[in-house]
Amino acid sequence: MRTIIEPFRIKMTEPLPITRREQREQWIREARYNVFLLPSERITIDLLTDSGTGAMSTQQWAALMLGDESYAGSRSWTRFHDTLQEITGYRHIFPVHQGRAGERLLAQTRVKPGHVIPNNGHFDTTRANLEWAGATAVDLVIAPGRDLALDHPFKGNMDVDKLEDQIRETGAENIPFAMITITNNSFGGQPVSLENIRATRRVLDRWNIPLILDAARFAENAYFIHEREKGQSGRSLQSIAQEMFGLADGALMSAKKDGLANIGGFFACNNDAWAEDFRNMLILCEGFPTYGGLAGRDLEAIAVGLREALELEYQIYRHATVKYMETKLVQSGIPIVRPGGGHAIYLDAGAFHPHIPPLQFPGITLVNEMFVAGGVRSVEMGSVTFGKADPKTGQDTPAPFELVRLTFPRRVYTQSHFDYVVEVVREVWERRDRVPRYEMVKQPPFLRHFSAHYRPVS
Ligand code: F0G
Numbered sequence: 001m002r003t004i005i006e007p008f009r010i011k012m013t014e015p016l017p018i019t020r021r022e023q024r025e026q027w028i029r030e031a032r033y034n035v036f037l038l039p040s041e042r043i044t045i046d047l048l049t050d051s052g053t054g055a056m057s058t059q060q061w062a063a064l065m066l067g068d069e070s071y072a073g074s075r076s077w078t079r080f081h082d083t084l085q086e087i088t089g090y091r092h093i094f095p096v097h098q099g100r101a102g103e104r105l106l107a108q109t110r111v112k113p114g115h116v117i118p119n120n121g122h123f124d125t126t127r128a129n130l131e132w133a134g135a136t137a138v139d140l141v142i143a144p145g146r147d148l149a150l151d152h153p154f155k156g157n158m159d160v161d162k163l164e165d166q167i168r169e170t171g172a173e174n175i176p177f178a179m180i181t182i183t184n185n186s187f188g189g190q191p192v193s194l195e196n197i198r199a200t201r202r203v204l205d206r207w208n209i210p211l212i213l214d215a216a217r218f219a220e221n222a223y224f225i226h227e228r229e230k231g232q233s234g235r236s237l238q239s240i241a242q243e244m245f246g247l248a249d250g251a252l253m254s255a256k257k258d259g260l261a262n263i264g265g266f267f268a269c270n271n272d273a274w275a276e277d278f279r280n281m282l283i284l285c286e287g288f289p290t291y292g293g294l295a296g297r298d299l300e301a302i303a304v305g306l307r308e309a310l311e312l313e314y315q316i317y318r319h320a321t322v323k324y325m326e327t328k329l330v331q332s333g334i335p336i337v338r339p340g341g342g343h344a345i346y347l348d349a350g351a352f353h354p355h356i357p358p359l360q361f362p363g364i365t366l367v368n369e370m371f372v373a374g375g376v377r378s379v380e381m382g383s384v385t386f387g388k389a390d391p392k393t394g395q396d397t398p399a400p401f402e403l404v405r406l407t408f409p410r411r412v413y414t415q416s417h418f419d420y421v422v423e424v425v426r427e428v429w430e431r432r433d434r435v436p437r438y439e440m441v442k443q444p445p446f447l448r449h450f451s452a453h454y455r456p457v458s
Contacts, residue, residue, distance in 0.1 A: 005317070021372065024371060024372050028368055033368055033438060034449075034451070035048065035367055036450050038371070044375030045374070046377045047378050047379075048379050050343045052098075052256035053410075053412065055411040056262070056301060056305070057411075059304050060260065063301055064297040068296045076300045077290040087238065087241055087245065087310075088245040089242060089245055090269055091270045092271075093268045094289055094292055096264075096267060096294075097265065097292065097294055099125065099216060099255075101293065105267065105281045105285065106129075108281055109278055110177065111135045112133070114134065114174060115176055117177065118175065118178045119138070120141045120158040120187075121139045121187045122179070122186065123181060123185050128446050128447055132446075140162045140163050141158065143159065148335075148338070149338055154192060155187065156191050157192050157193060160199045163178065163203050167203070172208065177212050178212070180192055180197060183220055185217070185341075189343050189344045191221045193225060194229055194244065198247060210271070211248040212249065213244065213251040214251070214252050215244075216254045216257040217343055220319075221244070222237040222315075223237060223312075223315035224342060226312075227319075249269060250268055251266075255302045255305070258305075258306070259306055259309070260410055262298075264298050318408070318410065321408060321418065322341065322343075322344070324418060325345050326345055332426050332429065334429055335347070335351035337403065343408055346381070347425070348402070349362040349382060349404045353365055353435065358382065362402045363380035363404050364384060364454060365435050373424045378407070379449075380404055381399075382399050382403055383399045384440070385399070386399035438454040438456055439455055440453070440454055441453050
């Protein structure tokens with residue numbers, strides 16, 4: 001059959017609020033024009049993030065009941081540990097309550113002021129944690145990764161020549177580790193090839209620099225490799241994942257994405273000294289190393305979820321949903337990052353609202369207009385999220401792109417929901433010249449997108 005179906009059926013439903021335009025206009029005003037500040041009961045379709053927003057399977061719900069809540073050495077820990085050891089191959093495994101907890105502990109234990117951490121693309125929390133520790137976080141994605149409309153199978157790849165230049169310039173002694181983010185969330189959710197991880201590894205080996213994967217969406221990346229990389233289509237996703245992890249010295253992961261869980265994460269590595277330092281800080285900040293800030297039942301849900309994320313049928317369905325929306329938006333002439341990402345479609349808000357300059361936040365305009373049009377919540381990934389106010393002058397620097405991410409929660413929305421979202425985007429597209437621009441009236445010193453306040457300017 002040619003129709004790709006959801007490889008599951010629905011056993012429990014959760015009502016969605018159907019709201020009116022006048023209500024939404026009032027609610028966005030009350031939220032200071034920041035959709036992060038909207039209560040979820042005012043959202044019809046929530047595409048803010050794929051993080052912790054997925055639906056768990058019957059197997060995961062059953063596993064929750066097996067949760068062993070012993071403080072130390074629980075059965076759930078053993079299952080979590082054994083699953084991760086099989087998939088990653090790493091010697092030391094540490095649960096953390098979510099991805100950024102692992103980032104903070106790694107930064108605290110390994111990063112010093114003056115260090116430089118190269119990555120194909122740092123996620124915002126990774127960058128913020130490294131910068132908080134005094135390091136400079138640099139993005140070295142290949143040039144096609146910065147060309148929004150260009151079709152390329154592995155736009156998330158690391159530019160290995162730039163990496164080599166960076167190492168020469170900084171000195172290997174100032175680079176405690178390099179990272180690769182799979183998939184590259186900050187640059188369109190684009191994948192990284194096995195070949196590129198191998199090439200990165202070869203450069204780092206010459207300088208004796210360890211490689212850490214940010215593996216939040218490792219299973220989606222494995223599927224892209226299976227589909228797009230020569231000679232990989234006959235392999236299981238698990239075997240591809242094992243090879244990706246095997247090419248690195250360790251990994252950070254937010255299990256809220258490809259762990260198919262609502263909370264959790266891990267750090268894993270082979271280096272005994274790194275593990276010792278991490279363990280000590282984990283106990284200080286998160287919890288005993290066999291639970292790391294999670295309940296035993298969460299460890300169970302993650303152990304099951306990691307395996308489900310590696311099922312080929314699940315990934316075929318998941319990628320078909322993104323492709324479905326991508327095709328419909330492209331047919332309508334709507335500017336998006338090509339090709340669609342693993343977990344999201346990224347609208348090019350700069351091309352959508354070319355009359356709005358970056359520092360009047362075209363992405364915020366698009367996000368707010370989609371909410372007003374149909375109660376769809378999306379997220380800005382442009383000059384608010386990745387731009388910055390200079391601490392001395394207060395002057396803003398814009399981000400390289402103005403993107404808006406329509407993120408796909410896992411196993412949550414159906415085809416008619418996606419049709420509805422396309423209709424909402426088209427409605428905004430048709431009146432794209434008659435929309436407000438914004439100024440920021442309040443912002444915190446870091447990760448400002450979460451809590452900033454805005455005001456429309458005419
Ligand atoms: N790394 C990547 C690539 C991420 O996308 C995220 C989170 C993190 C690390 C941090 O993990 O949220 O569990 O602390 N991304 C979410 C998003 C928030 O919406 O893309 P966390």
